[in-house]
Amino acid sequence: TAACSGFVFALSTAEKFIASGRFQKGLVIGSETLSKAVDWSDRSTAVLFGDGAGGVLLEASEKEHFLAESLNSDGSRSECLTYGHSGLHSPFSDQENADSFLKMDGRAVFDFAIRDVAKSIKQTIDESPIEATNLDYLLLHQANDRILDKMARKIGVNRDKIPANMMEYGNTSAASIPILLSECVEQGLIRLDGSQTVLLSGFGGG
Known part of the structure; x- marks a missing residue:
């Protein structure tokens, strides 16, 4: 799984299939049940x-x-966010161990997002025909509100162009961007008529 980046990777894959001319439609779903992956005592x-x-x-x-x-993808940082899913942590076993749960080095993930993800976003903008200031909205993975604040400054866009909903649902990994997109459409912020330019960015695990 590409985890937090999964929806963006899957969206790119679906777009390539359609661009090939062999397919007319593609359904991309991001879904997570992280309540099964966390240690509720932590x-x-x-x-x-x-x-x-x-x-x-x-x-x-x-x-x-x-x-x-x-x-x-950067495999050298794989230990920053891990889910050592062992056979003991399963619906068929009452046994658990510490390696069965999600573990995160929050500081390392924060630093990675501010430095490398911001760089990736800037690269994407540079390769597009538009400027950062012309983006209508940036839908970023909902990991941390402070990350979004820092990203806005690094990229050079107004913070109000980066919606947030992690205070309602927490970090839903691969589901965070499509959930946010759905809410923005429902609220009338994003229109599906092709008149706006929206940037998506998934980062973290994956």
């Missing part, structure tokens, strides 16, 4: 995560709607 991580699901339906169009992308 309040430093358990309270941060949530369950959720969201999705989008893509359809072939004569107009190009995907302007640019930047996909990256």
Whole structure:
């Protein structure tokens, strides 16, 4: 699984299938049940995560709607966010051990997001035909509100262009972006008529 980055990776894959001309539609769903992955006795991580699901339906169009992308993985930081899912942590066993739960180095993840994710976003913008200030909204993975504040400053956009909902659901990993997108559409912030430019960014595990 690509975890927190999963929805963006899957969206890119679906877009490539449709662009090939062999497929007309693609359904992309991000779904997580992180309540099964956290150690509820560890309040430093358990309270941060949530369950959720969201999705989008893509359809072939004569107009190009995907302007640019930047996909990256860094295996050297795999220990910053781990879920050592062992056979003991399963619905078929009453036994558990510490390696069965999600563990996170919050400081390392924060530093990674501020430095490398901001760089990836800037690269994507540079490869597109628009400027950062012309983006209508940036839908970023809902990991931490302070990360979103820092990202806005690093990228050079107004903070009000980066919606947030992690205070309602927590970090829902691969589900965070499609859930946020759905809410923005429902609230009338984002229109599905092709008149706006929206940037998506997933980061963290994955």
